[in-house]
Amino acid sequence: MSRLLTAVFLLLICVAAEGGKVEAYAFDSAADEARYKQLVAELRCLVCQNQNLQDSNAELAQDMRRQTYEMVSAGKSNEQIVTYMVDRYGDFVLYRPPLKSSTFLLWVGPFILLLIGLGALLWVVLRIKRTPEPELTTEQHERARQLLEQDEDKNP
Numbered sequence: 001m002s003r004l005l006t007a008v009f010l011l012l013i014c015v016a017a018e019g020g021k022v023e024a025y026a027f028d029s030a031a032d033e034a035r036y037k038q039l040v041a042e043l044r045c046l047v048c049q050n051q052n053l054q055d056s057n058a059e060l061a062q063d064m065r066r067q068t069y070e071m072v073s074a075g076k077s078n079e080q081i082v083t084y085m086v087d088r089y090g091d092f093v094l095y096r097p098p099l100k101s102s103t104f105l106l107w108v109g110p111f112i113l114l115l116i117g118l119g120a121l122l123w124v125v126l127r128i129k130r131t132p133e134p135e136l137t138t139e140q141h142e143r144a145r146q147l148l149e150q151d152e153d154k155n156p
Contacts, residue, residue, distance in 0.1 A: 025069045036072045039081055040065055044093050052095070064089075 027033040037054070043064065045056035053061045053068070064085070071081045082094070091097040099107050136144070 028073065032072050035078060036069055039068050039072070039078060042095060043068070043082075043085055044095055046089055046093060 025033075025036070027036065040053040043053045045051045045053055045058055045061040045064075047058035047060050048056045051061075053064050067084075068081060071084065076084075085093050091103060097103045097106065
């Protein structure tokens with residue numbers, strides 16, 4: 001039993017040590033640190049896809065943060081850093097990809113779907129309005145009158 005507890009304890013220590021990794025970068029100025037934070041907040045993690053580099057713990061995100069830090073420290077501009085990331089990883093690394101032929105559907109697609117939905121809704125509404133009310137036969141009128149009279153007799 002003590003071996004099992006020891007193994008569990010060692011496993012917990014290993015997991016805690018792995019999860020506790022903290023990247024600490026030293027910047028020459030507060031402006032560089034702010035630029036770094038802005039860039040890692042705007043670039044997408046390719047592994048997690050719905051997280052930015054700042055929030056992701058994936059190894060690729062750690063590597064991309066390190067690359068960003070090195071480029072910021074080397075004095076590269078934000079545009080140069082973003083261009084490098086796009087050249088290396090593609091437009092998907094950007095949360096706001098540029099409008100070009102390969103991303104056109106991404107930008108226009110939601111509006112097309114909205115127009116299709118509004119068109120379908122309009123078609124259904126107009127079709128319902130065009131459907132004529134069915135005419136009641138004299139027997140149906142008589143039956144309705146009898147039911148109303150019975151109801152009036154029960155509830156004066």
